Amino acid sequence: RVFVTYEADNDKHVNDVINFAALLRHNGFDTHIDVFEQQLRSISKIDFMERFLSEVRHAHVVRLTQKGYADHHHHQPALPPGPRSHSLACLTQLQIEFIQNGSKNFRFIPILFPGATKGHVPSWLQNTHIYRWPRDQEDILRRLMRVEKYNPPPIGPLPTIVSIPI
Secondary structure, eight states: OEEEEOOOOSHHHHHHHHHHHHHHHHTTOOEEOGGGOHHHHHHOHHHHHHHHHSOTTOEEEEEEOHHHHHHHHSOOTTSOSSHHHHHHHHHHHHHHHHHHTTSOOSSEEEEEOTTOOGGGSOGGGTTSOOEETTTTHHHHHHHHHTOOSSOOOOOOOOOOOOOOOO
16 A cells, blocks of 8 residues: 655646556555545545555655755745645654654655655655656565565575694
C-alpha cells in the first residue's frame, strides 16, 4: 500500500503524479493520492492525510520538487490555513515519525522529480536513499516490494588449510 505526498506546483506536475500513481497501481500497488479520493478529501484535508500517514502498512512516497521545497522552507506560521499549511503539517508528521524511529527510515521514499535536486530533500531525509524519477523507476518498484537488486551468491564451504610445522 502506497500513499503519495506531493506539492501541486502546476498542472503538469499534478499530471506527473497521477501518471506515477497510475504506474504503481498498474504494477499491483494499492496507491492513494488526493485526486483519486476527492469525496473523502473534501470532508477534511488533514483527516484525509492523517488516515494514510498513521497506517503503518502504507509506504509513503514523498514527491519532491523545487516549489515544494521553497514552500516548506519559507513557510510563515502566521499564514492562514491553506495548501501550504496542509503540506507542511504532513511533512512535519513524517519527520516526527522518523525521529521516533531513531532516525531510521522504514517507509518514506523520497523521489526527486525533474527540476529538483538533492538540495530540495528535507535535511532529516538526506541520510536515506533518494531516487530520481523516471530514471530510477525500477529501483523504486524494488524498494516498494522490498526486493534487492542483487542477491549475494551462496556461501561455500571454508577452504581446508594445512599448516606445516617449522
